[in-house]
Amino acid sequence: MAADLTRQSSTIRPVHPFPARMAPSIVWEVLAMHGQKMRVLDPMVGSGTTLVAARIQGHEAIGFDTDPLAVLIARAWSSDIDPLELRRKAREVKERARRRLRELSLGEAYPSRADEETRAFIRFWFDPLNRKQLAALTQTISRVRDTETQLLLWCALSRLVITKKVGVSLGMDISHSRPHRVYRQAPIRSLDEFLYSVEKVIKASSFTGVRHGLPSAEVQQVDARNLPLEDSSVDLVLTSPPYLNAIDYLRGHRLSLVWMGYRLRDIREIRSNNIGSEVSSGACIDDGYTSRLLSEMGEMEELPLRVQRMLARYVADMDQVLREIKRVVKPCGRVVLVVGDSTIRGVFVRNSAAIRILAGFHGLVLKSSSRRNLPDNRRYLPPPSSHRSGKQLQGRMREEVILTLKPS
Numbered sequence: 001m002a003a004d005l006t007r008q009s010s011t012i013r014p015v016h017p018f019p020a021r022m023a024p025s026i027v028w029e030v031l032a033m034h035g036q037k038m039r040v041l042d043p044m045v046g047s048g049t050t051l052v053a054a055r056i057q058g059h060e061a062i063g064f065d066t067d068p069l070a071v072l073i074a075r076a077w078s079s080d081i082d083p084l085e086l087r088r089k090a091r092e093v094k095e096r097a098r099r100r101l102r103e104l105s106l107g108e109a110y111p112s113r114a115d116e117e118t119r120a121f122i123r124f125w126f127d128p129l130n131r132k133q134l135a136a137l138t139q140t141i142s143r144v145r146d147t148e149t150q151l152l153l154w155c156a157l158s159r160l161v162i163t164k165k166v167g168v169s170l171g172m173d174i175s176h177s178r179p180h181r182v183y184r185q186a187p188i189r190s191l192d193e194f195l196y197s198v199e200k201v202i203k204a205s206s207f208t209g210v211r212h213g214l215p216s217a218e219v220q221q222v223d224a225r226n227l228p229l230e231d232s233s234v235d236l237v238l239t240s241p242p243y244l245n246a247i248d249y250l251r252g253h254r255l256s257l258v259w260m261g262y263r264l265r266d267i268r269e270i271r272s273n274n275i276g277s278e279v280s281s282g283a284c285i286d287d288g289y290t291s292r293l294l295s296e297m298g299e300m301e302e303l304p305l306r307v308q309r310m311l312a313r314y315v316a317d318m319d320q321v322l323r324e325i326k327r328v329v330k331p332c333g334r335v336v337l338v339v340g341d342s343t344i345r346g347v348f349v350r351n352s353a354a355i356r357i358l359a360g361f362h363g364l365v366l367k368s369s370s371r372r373n374l375p376d377n378r379r380y381l382p383p384p385s386s387h388r389s390g391k392q393l394q395g396r397m398r399e400e401v402i403l404t405l406k407p408s
């Protein structure tokens with residue numbers, strides 16, 4: 001069995017960079033415990049690791065996320081690809097974009113809905129040549145009629161923007177959602193690399209070629225606190241909730257989303273609803289229930305009030321997510337949550353403790369809990385910042401907790 005799982009894990013390559021992806025090995029292990037065909041849900045799907053693995057094994061897979069780029073990536077990664085048709089369309093798009101480029105002035109080199117704030121943002125992050133090339137490409141992609149093909153082309157374009165080191169923007173570390181501007185001229189030209197990026201998308205797909213007869217995966221932009229699913233309709237929920245305060249996904253993703261027609265104010269609105277982001281502050285910490293939960297999470301009194309409120313909001317949000325998960329999972333179903341604990345201003349915060357208690361409150365009983373080391377390249381948590389960051393603390397920051405629960 002182990003050899004089989006290793007082989008499967010090696011077949012799943014990310015289609016697009018995404019911070020804090022779930023380790024595929026966790027998904028394979030969880031799926032392997034359940035033989036028969038299931039309806040699998042990831043309500044905070046991110047790049048779609050759960051969906052891709054579940055679909056490969058013939059399960060019905062459903063994913064939700066509030067971040068439009070996550071939705072796009074998860075859809076692209078879990079969808080069927082016809083490589084010949086995609087290549088043909090990509091070449092056509094590139095040719096049309098080249099022609100469009102000749103008549104495009106720099107003043108027009110913006111997405112059509114961009115307001116002044118968004119235009120200034122684009123000028124800051126993209127040099128004039130790439131602004132023109134990206135405008136030409138995005139205008140051409142938006143005219144592609146077939147929505148599946150269009151989705152895959154957007155994914156290929158976005159891969160050129162969301163990179164760690166070299167991409168079509170002037171920034172670095174965008175794929176880790178910590179963008180900072182380092183270049184005067186972008187290292188890569190959008191039109192030169194576009195077809196290469198399309199090839200990468202094709203290569204990462206597990207669903208190319210002949211008809212495989214697998215059920216399709218469904219991905220929607222939906223808030224996990226309000227799931228559009230019937231009661232008791234899901235066999236397995238497998239998800240990794242946001243790692244509190246560790247990653248502001250939209251900070252990096254907006255460099256790509258602006259080219260797809262999102263304005264900065266649209267993105268701010270989405271971000272304010274994202275669980276775990278720093279903007280989600282303002283919740284009440286005084287009621288007995290919340291303050292008890294907070295005290296289980298760590299030494300709250302060491303943290304400023306603003307941060308305590310942020311944690312209270314996280315707890316309140318996750319309370320709603322767990323209520324929804326309990327509602328949609330079948331009485332004989334399973335819930336697996338992969339939770340990262342975090343360090344905020346040098347204080348170790350056990351998100352997993354709060355989630356375990358909340359789950360129990362909603363009638364999800366803990367069956368098992370295990371800790372797993374994060375490989376160095378997946379250590380996305382912020383670096384320790386104070387005297388409290390001793391060796392033991394650093395060790396714990398390399399771990400994530402896997403909670404397996406079942407309805408009572």
Ligand SMILES: C[S@@+](CC[C@H](N)C(=O)[O-])C[C@H]1O[C@@H](n2cnc3c(N)ncnc32)[C@H](O)[C@@H]1O
Binds near residue numbers: 043273274
């Ligand atoms: C740790 S990531 C998931 C990574 C994913 N397991 C993967 O393998 O790529 C957490 C995700 O939760 C999403 N999220 C945050 N708030 C949400 C909400 N209210 N509803 C749904 N998804 C949300 C974030 O956008 C992010 O994609």
